């Protein structure tokens with residue numbers, strides 16, 4: 001499909017959803033419009049609220065807070081994941097000993113950690129960052145671990161025959177391989193950094209998109225909830241788009257889907 | 263002093279009841295500047311022998327020497343062209359070749375200058391910026407060849423380097439290899455399953471028996487004149503005499519290696 005066609009169809013889906021939403025909230029098609037409006041608000045009211053967010057400028061502070069929490073969680077979680085991934089992949093014995101604990105920690109639902117983090121790090125951004133870090137860390141950790149473990153034995157043997165020492169093997173073979181695995185999970189890890197931030201804000205804070213949505217919910221302001229979700233979705237798409245740009249630059253050596261694989 | 267010497271080499275994989283002796287009692291010596299081809303049925307242990315010489319694999323018995331030194335760890339004088347793809351997919355063709363020099367301490371720009379010259383020698387001057395996945399099978403093999411040669415190793419270990427290529431490209435690659443080899447005759451151990459290729463390239467063809475416990479069952483000296491050109495040498499009557507003699511030794515072994523499969527489809531092993 002051509003790009004312009006694709007965008008046309010994508011927009012059409014959005015328009016259709018808004019049209020149906022608007023219709024059910026205006027005419028008694030499925031239920032009494034008053035009731036529908038109470039539970040779902042109306043698209044025009046939601047758009048007006050979003051406009052108000054930006055017109056009054058009140059949303060920028062929240063966006064900025066959520067963005068910084070997301071970025072901090074991503075960077076700290078990634079650094080930790082890379083270090084731990086390399087360390088365990090290169091030390092099979094340590095890895096075997098720690099294996100059940102890693103699995104245990106990873107299986108833990110992070111939401112239960114949120115209150116503890118608030119106790120430890122306060123209600124400011126750091127408790128949200130910590131929540132995001134616990135999510136990002138494991139994704140990056142498993143990716144890097146895999147990347148180091150799954151380096152092709154032939155590439156490794158070839159590099160050693162070329163005369164590479166351990167440090168050079170790390171730089172020219174292990175590192176790029178681990179990085180490519182990490183980037184393949186980049187969308188997921190950035191996404192989870194954001195989830196950590198928003199969930200943390202939702203559970204207790206004084207700023208951020210999660211806080212905005214939570215505030216609206218506590219006063220049954222459905223329009224506010226939907227407006228918050230619209231801003232959040234737009235924010236997610238923006239971040240995902242930035243990740244795609246970064247990916248295209250960093251993974252130029254990879255075959256694109258559809259290119260022949262020889 | 264021979265470039266490579268194997269004395270009573272045995273290699274086994276696994277332990278106890280699953281122990282599998284791939285090769286056993288292999289004696290072989292390759293003189294400096296000699297081009298030796300190894301042929302044998304699939305799975306007989308050709309790659310295994312090269313790995314022992316390169317220092318990637320330890321023999322369970324016997325001794326391997328490279329330039330008179332017992333092999334311990336990677337054999338520095340050896341360059342190795344692998345059977346499978348071994349280029350680093352995250353580096354361009356040029357970077358793949360240049361890195362072989364960079365790791366010896368040569369600066370990036372000087373390494374790349376020499377790498378460019380080597381890519382030109384294997385006919386890939388215009389392909390330096392391509393990543394391995396953007397190259398054809400034959401182009402990848404040529405990049406790997408340049409990567410191996412640029413360090414100027416004194417001994418070349420080549421494991422079915424042209425294996426996945428079509429017949430015409432193989433012949434061209436063979437000629438290219440001979441042209442490069444002719445300039446500074448290095449010792450070469452060249453594994454192939456293509457008899458014609460072995461005879462066209464080598465000074466000596468070594469025939470291995472089917473595994474397990476594979477050994478060397480015959481050696482044939484190839485006294486064809488050099489420099490050779492694959493297309494012409496194949497018309498030489500002496501070529502056919504050799505071909506017949508080697509095939510005689512090899513046929514029974516190939517049959518033996520495929521024995522079960524032949525029986526399964528109702529053929530006579």
Ligand SMILES: Nc1ncnc2c1ncn2[C@@H]1O[C@H](COP(=O)(O)OP(=O)(O)OP(=O)(O)O)[C@@H](O)[C@H]1O
Nearest residue numbers: 275276282284303304305306307308309310311473
């Ligand atoms: N790591 C391993 N563990 C167990 N068996 C192995 C291992 N590597 C090789 N072998 C066995 O050793 C034998 C020799 O293998 P090798 O790769 O040297 O064969 P080859 O002569 O190079 O075959 P081909 O022509 O198909 O490349 C084979 O039977 C193979 O199954």
Ligand SMILES: [Mg+2]
Nearest residue numbers: 308309345421
């Ligand atoms: Mg092999």
